[in-house]
Amino acid sequence: MSAVELAPHGADTTKPKARRGDIAWRWWLVMPALIVLLLAASGPLLIVLVYSFLEPGNFGGVVWNFSTDGWFQVFFTRDIFDETLVTPATAHLDIFWRSIKLALYTTLITAILGFPTAWFIATRAPDVRPIWLFLVTIPFWTNLVIRTFAIMEVIRNEGLVNNVLRGVGIVSAPIQMLFTDFAILLGMAYVFLPLMVLPLYASMEKLDFKLLEAGYDLYASRLRVLWHIVLPLVKPGFIAGSILVFIPAIGAYVTPRILGGGRNLMLGNLIELQFGQGRNWPLGSALALTLLVIVVIALLFYIRSTSQPEGQRHG
Amino acid sequence: MGKRNFSIAALPGFATIAMITFVFLYLPIVTLVVYSFNEAASMARWEGFSLRWYEAALNNRQVQDVSIRSLVIAAWAASLATILATMAALATTRNERRFPGQTMVYALINQPLMVPEIVTGVALLIFFAMIKVSTGYQGLAYLVAAHTAFCIPFAYLPIRARLETMDLTLERAAADLYATPWQAFRHVTLPLLVPGVIAGFMLAFVTSLDTVVITEFIKSAGQDTLPTYMLGQMRRVITPEMNAISTLFLLLSLIAVTVFFLLSRKKA
Amino acid sequence: MRTTRLTLAAAALAASTALASAQDGGQLNIYNWGNYTSPEMIEKFEQETGIDVTVTDYDSNDTALTRIRAGGHGFDIVVPSNNYVPIWVEAGLLQELDPAEIPNMENIAERWRDVPWDPNRTHTVPWQWGTTGVIVNTSVYDGDINTSAIFLDPPDELKGKINVIPEMTDVMNLAVNYVGGEACTNDRDILRQARDKLVEAKQHWIALDYGTVDAYAAGDIAAGVYWNGASMRARLANEDLAYGYPKEGYPVWMDSAGILTDAQNTENAKKFLNFVLEPENAAMISDFARYANGVEGSDAFMPEDMKTAPEIVVPAEHEEAAYFSVTCPAEVQQLYTQIWTELLR
Numbered sequence: 001m002s003a004v005e006l007a008p009h010g011a012d013t014t015k016p017k018a019r020r021g022d023i024a025w026r027w028w029l030v031m032p033a034l035i036v037l038l039l040a041a042s043g044p045l046l047i048v049l050v051y052s053f054l055e056p057g058n059f060g061g062v063v064w065n066f067s068t069d070g071w072f073q074v075f076f077t078r079d080i081f082d083e084t085l086v087t088p089a090t091a092h093l094d095i096f097w098r099s100i101k102l103a104l105y106t107t108l109i110t111a112i113l114g115f116p117t118a119w120f121i122a123t124r125a126p127d128v129r130p131i132w133l134f135l136v137t138i139p140f141w142t143n144l145v146i147r148t149f150a151i152m153e154v155i156r157n158e159g160l161v162n163n164v165l166r167g168v169g170i171v172s173a174p175i176q177m178l179f180t181d182f183a184i185l186l187g188m189a190y191v192f193l194p195l196m197v198l199p200l201y202a203s204m205e206k207l208d209f210k211l212l213e214a215g216y217d218l219y220a221s222r223l224r225v226l227w228h229i230v231l232p233l234v235k236p237g238f239i240a241g242s243i244l245v246f247i248p249a250i251g252a253y254v255t256p257r258i259l260g261g262g263r264n265l266m267l268g269n270l271i272e273l274q275f276g277q278g279r280n281w282p283l284g285s286a287l288a289l290t291l292l293v294i295v296v297i298a299l300l301f302y303i304r305s306t307s308q309p310e311g312q313r314h315g
Numbered sequence: 316m317g318k319r320n321f322s323i324a325a326l327p328g329f330a331t332i333a334m335i336t337f338v339f340l341y342l343p344i345v346t347l348v349v350y351s352f353n354e355a356a357s358m359a360r361w362e363g364f365s366l367r368w369y370e371a372a373l374n375n376r377q378v379q380d381v382s383i384r385s386l387v388i389a390a391w392a393a394s395l396a397t398i399l400a401t402m403a404a405l406a407t408t409r410n411e412r413r414f415p416g417q418t419m420v421y422a423l424i425n426q427p428l429m430v431p432e433i434v435t436g437v438a439l440l441i442f443f444a445m446i447k448v449s450t451g452y453q454g455l456a457y458l459v460a461a462h463t464a465f466c467i468p469f470a471y472l473p474i475r476a477r478l479e480t481m482d483l484t485l486e487r488a489a490a491d492l493y494a495t496p497w498q499a500f501r502h503v504t505l506p507l508l509v510p511g512v513i514a515g516f517m518l519a520f521v522t523s524l525d526t527v528v529i530t531e532f533i534k535s536a537g538q539d540t541l542p543t544y545m546l547g548q549m550r551r552v553i554t555p556e557m558n559a560i561s562t563l564f565l566l567l568s569l570i571a572v573t574v575f576f577l578l579s580r581k582k583a
Numbered sequence: 584m585r586t587t588r589l590t591l592a593a594a595a596l597a598a599s600t601a602l603a604s605a606q607d608g609g610q611l612n613i614y615n616w617g618n619y620t621s622p623e624m625i626e627k628f629e630q631e632t633g634i635d636v637t638v639t640d641y642d643s644n645d646t647a648l649t650r651i652r653a654g655g656h657g658f659d660i661v662v663p664s665n666n667y668v669p670i671w672v673e674a675g676l677l678q679e680l681d682p683a684e685i686p687n688m689e690n691i692a693e694r695w696r697d698v699p700w701d702p703n704r705t706h707t708v709p710w711q712w713g714t715t716g717v718i719v720n721t722s723v724y725d726g727d728i729n730t731s732a733i734f735l736d737p738p739d740e741l742k743g744k745i746n747v748i749p750e751m752t753d754v755m756n757l758a759v760n761y762v763g764g765e766a767c768t769n770d771r772d773i774l775r776q777a778r779d780k781l782v783e784a785k786q787h788w789i790a791l792d793y794g795t796v797d798a799y800a801a802g803d804i805a806a807g808v809y810w811n812g813a814s815m816r817a818r819l820a821n822e823d824l825a826y827g828y829p830k831e832g833y834p835v836w837m838d839s840a841g842i843l844t845d846a847q848n849t850e851n852a853k854k855f856l857n858f859v860l861e862p863e864n865a866a867m868i869s870d871f872a873r874y875a876n877g878v879e880g881s882d883a884f885m886p887e888d889m890k891t892a893p894e895i896v897v898p899a900e901h902e903e904a905a906y907f908s909v910t911c912p913a914e915v916q917q918l919y920t921q922i923w924t925e926l927l928r
Contacts (some may be wrong), residue, residue, distance in 0.1 A: 023414045029406035030420055032415040033399035033467055040464035041427045044438035048757025058651055058913040059670045080918050081771050091928035113336045119326065120333035133514075135337065139344045140521040141568035142561040143385075144541045149344035149557075153350065158801045164474065179395055179790045183489045194521070197474075198514040205510050227324065230813065237477040240472035243425070244518075251431035254527070262749050265927040272433045276645040277751045278920035279913065288434040295429040296422065303421060353644035356820070377622065377638065440653050487889025531646060536612035537637035547617015547640030 052285035060279045070282030075288055092270070092287070099267040101185060102256075102295070103249035107196075109189040110245050111238070114196035119235075122204035123195075129205070132233025136197050144191055148258045151187045152178060179261030188260040189251050195248070196241035239302055247295055267291055333493050348565070351558035368559040377544065378560055385541040386567075388455065389523035392462035393470070397516040400424075400470035401508070408478040416538040427465045435465070436532035461533055462523045468527070469522045470515035477511025611851040614651070614658040616838065619644060619711070621871035633720045634851050651676055651843065659846040660855060662710050664838045665700040665762065665789040666752075666910045677706045684853050686884040687860035695837065695877040699907060707839035708856050709877030711812075711868060713833050713867050714897065714905065715753045717827040723805040728827035729901060731761040734910055735784045742787040744805035747800065749791040752911060753834060754781075755810060755919045760832030767911035769918065778922045785926060812873040815894040826894040828901035834908035838879050 025170045052070045054062040074092060079085035120133040139147065153178040162174040177183055193246075207230070253268030262264075267271070271291070274284030325515050355364035372378050407420060427435065485507070527542035534543065541564075543560040545557060609632070613620065617640035625636050629699040639658070641647040644667045650656060652674060662767040663671055671677050682688045686707060695709050718727040732738075734745050735758060747754055758781050764773035789804065794815055798804045800820035809817075814826040840859065842852040858864055865876040866884030875895050882890060889895050897905065911919065 011341050015443055026406040026410070026414055030403045033403040034420065034423055034470075036395075036399060037423050037459065037467060039466050040439065040460040041435060042423055042428075044442040045426070045430065045437070047438045048345070048434055048734065056913070056917075059674075060645060061652065077921070080921055091924050094928045095924075103337060113332065113339070116326075116329035116332035119329050130513075136340065137521065138565065138568050139340050141524065141564050142344070142347070142535070143545065144525040144527065145542055145545045146347070146557055146561045147343070150347040153346045154343050156798070156801065157803045158787075160342070165334065176789075186816055189322040189341065190343070193336070195469075195518065198518055199476045202473045202477045202511045202514045205509075206477070206480050206482070233480065237473075237476040240476040243428070244469065244472055247425075247428040253431070253433075257749075258792070261746070261792050263785070263788065263791055263927065265924070268431045269927075271431050273751070273920065273924070275433055275437055275649075276643060278923075279645070279916055280920060284437075285434070291431065292429050296924075299422070299425060299429070300418075303418065375622070393693050437649070438648065444653035444655045453650075453655060453657045531642065532650060534639065535655070536614070536639055536659075544617065544640060546642050547619075 015260065017034065017175060048285045048288060052282055052289055054282050055280050056280045058279075060275075060281060062281050067282065070280075070286040073280075073283045074286045095265050095270050096290075096294075097252050098264065100182070102266070103189070103246050103252075105185055105220060106188040106192060106249040107242050107246045109185060110193050110196040111242070113189070114193060114200055114241065115238075118197050118200035118204055121201055133198075133201060136194050140194055144254055145258075147191055148187055148255050151190055152259060153185075155183060155186065178259065179263070181258040181260065184256050186253060188254045191255055192245045192249060195244035199240035199244065200234060200237045203234045203240075205232055242297065246298070250295065330579055333501055344565070347558050348562045350423050351562045353555050353556055353558075356554060368555040369563075371501050371554075371556045372559040372563070375556070377539075378556070381539045381541045381544040382560065382564070384455075384538065385524055388458050388462055388540060392460045392466050392523040393519035395459070395463045396466035396470045396519045397474075397512060400467050400515055400519075401474055403467070404471055405504075406476055406510075408475055409481075409483065418471040423473050425468045428468045432465075432526070432528035435461075436529045439529060447535070455492040457533055457535070457537065458530060458538060458540075462526055465526055465529060466519035466522050470519040473514040473518060474508065474511040477508060477514075481507055602720070608849050609848065611636045611660070611848050611855055612658045612661045613638045613662075613855070614641060614647060614656070615660075616640065616663045617664070619838075619872050621867045624859070624864055624867040624871070627863075627864070627867070628855065632854055632856075633850075634854070636855075636916040654845070657847065658843055659848045659852040660840055661843055662838050662840045663707075664908070665698070665839060666908045668700045668707055668839055668841070669910055671841065672701070672706050676844055678844050678846070678849065679705055680708070680842070680853075680856070685797065685857045685860070687857045688860060689863075690860045690879050692877050697839070701908075707841040708860055709865075710838045710840045710859070710870055711874035712835065712837035712877055713811045713874040714828065715748075715750070715757070715808065715810055715836065715908075716814075716829055717808040718799060718807055718817065719827060720802065720821075720823050721825050722797070722823040728825055729830050730827065731757050731829040731831050731833075731836045733827060733829075734788070734808055735761050735780050736808070737784065737787045741806045743789055745788045746790045746792055746804045746807035746809075747788055748793055748808050748810070751919060751923045752916075753757055753908070756834060756908070756922065757829060757832070758806065760829070763831075766834065766906065767909055767914050767915050769912075774918060774922065778925070781926050782923070791927070796820065811894040815873055815889075815892050819888070828897065828904060830901070830904050830905050833871070835905045836908045870881060 029134070049063050053066055053068065055065045055067045057063050073089065075089055076086050076088045077091070079087065112196065117136070121129055121136075125133055142150070150158075156162070157174040157176065157178065159178075161177070162171075165171045177186075251268045251271075253266060253272060256262070256266045257269060262269070267287070271284050271287050274280045274287060277282070333365075350361075351368055352364050352366065353361055354367065356364035401454065403420075403424060407417060408423075439461055443461075447453050448456070481504075485503050486499055489503045494502070525542065527540075527546055530538075530540050531543045534540070541545075541560070548554075548557065611634050613636060615638060625638065628634065628893060629636055641650070644664050647661060648667060648670065651658065651661060651671075661671075661677075668677075680688070683707070687824050688704065691704060691709060695704075697703055701707050713752065717728060717731065717733040719733055719741070721728070723744065725737055726738060734747055737745055755777065758777040759766060759768055759773055762773060762776040764770060764777065768774065782912055792798075794852070796817045798818040799807075799819075801810075802821075809826075811826055814824065818824040818826070839855060842849060842856065846852055859868065860878055862878050862880035863884045865878035865881040869876045869881065869889065870886050873889070873895075875889075
């Protein structure tokens, strides 16, 4: 393991030989992770790709005949009352759009709450920072199912919030919060918040506060300091956090089902329906791969924006 | 580290929002804990203080089994994922130009995040079943492998974020002072990397504890974990026993955190 | 890194204790719905036979079927619902049972012997059975509750307070029955009416959710589609709740236990099936899961509150509307899924 070769001096990269050695090292380092991923995550996905081009079995599973019906059904619907009529699958499009929207909002909410929180932690004295950090993660030692139920306890009609509001006399009848989009957003923000705070903190913790001081000395306003100095420096953490929140949020299904009451499907639920009660695995596979494509596009966009030169790296 | 000027670091309103966040994080948890002491069988009413649900949980052999299994899998998966992710992060950061195939590596590492659990679950079920049938081995390794793969991106992203904002001066200084590459890594890079590694490990650990759909599909006989057990209960009824178990898990995390904190203190 | 080492050590320790606790001698691996297997009954079985039993949960028929069909699972016994049993049998996943080896098959109640999904009980024995109907909070609405109109044409009092379990086939069939069709119909006219009815009714539903005993008891939800045993639990928490049997038709289901073809402990599995057909033991399952069991003579051992519960003992006047839930043909299943997706878009 060569840290020197991992952190090449500027001069090294100009020498083709050194660069080749560097690349070889990098591949060796990344190989174990790739092997595990190929065996236990990506490789089996090829099965999904194959399945999306087969015919559905009568009771789940697939029949080994080539068919593009799965993909066709993602985008088009054959009218069930008049089979000659083919229309765009607006139901699927609605569900896709809804999932993307809710995932974006969730990312935004976690960022609005997470940024100041990570900042707050990063600006504590170094020896108490771990305590605050652990405080963020402790609620997440309970699993997702029970965490979602905990949220439900708080916002239900006879729950904490409504009882307090009524006790104080602000409202006379309980506010319906459970089983609304508000509940889904609240729940998803809750379950995904640490995924935003931790990477943000990790990138802020090493922030050079001398730079802030310098900025402040130059009479820059706080907002300008934040915008021009802090944001570019914590950008990698922010992007990592957004990816960690956005992607599970777009495929989430436990939280929307419990808190949203399942009146409207999200993508995760739609895919689950096809693999489960719907017994149409090819359509489920094709839907999953469509989701994958959306996410890959988003991710490529992210990578493009991170790999752009960010001005001078400090140090 | 340098001296901090707190008046500059403390941006107005940030502390308030941070406090709101902590209230938001803990309000549901406190409710959960309080109701674990509820006499009533339903979470709908408060009928007085009682430890009966703790008694029930502690006497329930299945609950104990699934809790321990969850922790064992999470410990293995998070440790492996953190090690692999750290190596991968070192390999994919701090080079001036991306190496050929780096984009593909990114895609592979993040792939478990991009696919709904149900899809990974079905794919793994089919794939692992083939191995299970041909080797006859049905142990926990399948679950550990699947969880490890699923946790890698969660460990990778914070570590990578840490590396990208890390100062290279010290490493270069070490190299200039003729430290071996390993020494430079062990004594300079790694200590600086620790916060990212801890963040990554913790994320991976809680992610493994949460992974329910994949587990549901690939578990063999007698391999229920806490979330799959709870999911099975959810169809019928959730009793405060679940609150009691969750409270015990919180307690466990508090102990782990405290021990870790004391240990790291001692070292400093 | 220190945490890593610590947890690794802890994990190794835990793993070794787990291994040490594995006993010698007979084993039995049961794959069943979550929260459905009485722990006391299992303990009794272990004590009587010395067999070490492991129960593993699943959360849906489809998960169980997919899982077993893939192979390499290690289970001996599975408990599919009646409408799935023919699929299991057809796929050759269940062993044929020999009544000579399971003498207690004698105890199966007359009604549950020659059943359409398993003629002459060649592959499965009864576990628990129940119905899918409606639940209503009578303090909110005191009209006729024995109708699917509760959720398809809800009275004003119930609008916006209805929950429907997200069981596609059950809900679709209730709607098809309501507009005058037979379960699993592919009659497009009926389907169109059912769809229109569902789409119109959905605006009055607050949720499509499962675990809602609490929500009913607390008054968050005032009515909905529900299972009888869960309804009984809800009523025990709030006596205003009542269970209705839709007169337009409602499904009866029975989960039945069978032995897997690739079981590794077939003999122990037979012992277990024989054991659960003992009236006293069947009653233990019912006491735990709160559903009826289909074993003759188990009434004597049933808890008092279940012997008379209107949710468990189907009143004579409602028996006629009942029908055994069936497996829909693949074509109908696809139509159902399409309507369902349309409904929940």
